[in-house]
Amino acid sequence: MAKMRNGKRRKTDGSWAPLKDNQTDRQNARIVPQTPQTLSPSYRLAYADEDFLCREELRPVRLQLELLKTEMVLSERGIKSTVVMFGGARIPAPGQSAWAARNDIQRRNLEAASVFYDEARAFARQCSQYAARFNYQEYVIVTGGGPGVMEAGNRGAADVGAPSIGLNIVLPHEQAPNAFVTPDLSFNFHYFAIRKMHFLMRAKAIVVFPGGFGTLDEMFEAVTLIQTKRMAPIPLILFGREFWHRIIDFDSLAEFGTIAPDDVKLLSFVETADEAWDIIARRYEIETAETA
Numbered sequence: 001m002a003k004m005r006n007g008k009r010r011k012t013d014g015s016w017a018p019l020k021d022n023q024t025d026r027q028n029a030r031i032v033p034q035t036p037q038t039l040s041p042s043y044r045l046a047y048a049d050e051d052f053l054c055r056e057e058l059r060p061v062r063l064q065l066e067l068l069k070t071e072m073v074l075s076e077r078g079i080k081s082t083v084v085m086f087g088g089a090r091i092p093a094p095g096q097s098a099w100a101a102r103n104d105i106q107r108r109n110l111e112a113a114s115v116f117y118d119e120a121r122a123f124a125r126q127c128s129q130y131a132a133r134f135n136y137q138e139y140v141i142v143t144g145g146g147p148g149v150m151e152a153g154n155r156g157a158a159d160v161g162a163p164s165i166g167l168n169i170v171l172p173h174e175q176a177p178n179a180f181v182t183p184d185l186s187f188n189f190h191y192f193a194i195r196k197m198h199f200l201m202r203a204k205a206i207v208v209f210p211g212g213f214g215t216l217d218e219m220f221e222a223v224t225l226i227q228t229k230r231m232a233p234i235p236l237i238l239f240g241r242e243f244w245h246r247i248i249d250f251d252s253l254a255e256f257g258t259i260a261p262d263d264v265k266l267l268s269f270v271e272t273a274d275e276a277w278d279i280i281a282r283r284y285e286i287e288t289a290e291t292a
C-alpha cells in the first residue's frame with residue numbers, strides 16, 4: 001500500500017505510486033451517504049462485491065484467483081519444491097477408533113491400516129529433516145490438510161519443527177484443516193482442478209498411501225501426466241503393495257494392451273518410510289546414512 005512521504009505517494013518498497021490504492025477506495029466506499037443510488041448493488045465496487053464475483057459468468061476470474069493466491073503466498077515464502085503426500089482421510093492414528101467404519105470388517109481393516117499413519121508420519125519427519133538444509137524452501141511436505149494420512153504427514157513435519165502445507169477443499173462434510181498444518185500455509189479451495197494443479201506445480205516426489213476415490217483420482221492424474229510426458233518423471237511411490245495390487249491390477253492393464261508394459265514401471269511400491277526416502281534419495285543423489 002502506498003504511503004505519504006514528504007507530500008509524495010510511495011510504496012513501501014520506495015517506488016512511486018501516484019494512483020490511489022484499492023484498499024483506501026474500498027474503505028471510502030463504505031462511508032458514502034446512504035441514498036437509493038449508493039444502496040443499489042450496482043453501485044458496489046466490482047472487486048469488493050461478493051455477489052458479483054460469485055456470478056456464473058465470473059468463473060474464469062475465480063479460477064484465476066484460486067491459482068494466483070496460493071502461488072503468490074508460496075512464492076513469497078520462498079518455497080521452491082515440495083514432496084506431496086496423498087492418502088485416505090479415514091485411516092486412524094494407532095490406538096484411535098475407526099470413526100468412518102460402517103461395519104466390523106471395515107473397522108478391522110481401517111484399524112489395521114493405522115500402520116500407514118505411522119509410516120506417513122515417519123516419512124514426513126525424514127523428508128522435513130532434509131528440508132532443513134535448504135531453510136525449508138525445498139522438499140516441503142504438502143498434504144490435503146485433512147485427517148488420516150494427511151494429518152500424519154503434517155504431524156511428521158511438525159515433529160521436527162518444520163513447516164508444511166495443507167490444501168483443503170470445501171466439501172459438505174469436510175472438517176477444518178488438521179491442527180498440524182502451518183497456519184500461514186493453510187489454503188482452502190473451491191475448484192478441485194486448481195487444487196490438484198497446486199499439488200503438482202512444485203512436486204519433486206509423490207507418495208501415495210491407501211485411500212478412497214479422492215486418493216485414486218489424485219494418483220491417476222499424476223501418473224497420467226507422467227505417462228503422457230506432460231510432467232517430469234518424478235518418483236511416484238505407493239505404500240502398501242497388498243492394498244494396491246488387490247484394488248488395481250496394473251499388470252492386467254499391460255496385458256490387455258491398454259498401457260505399455262513399461263508404464264507399470266512409473267510406479268514404485270514400498271512398505272516403509274525408509275524405502276520411500278531411499279527412492280527419492282537415489283533419484284536426486286541425496287546422501288543418506290548408508291551412502292555417507
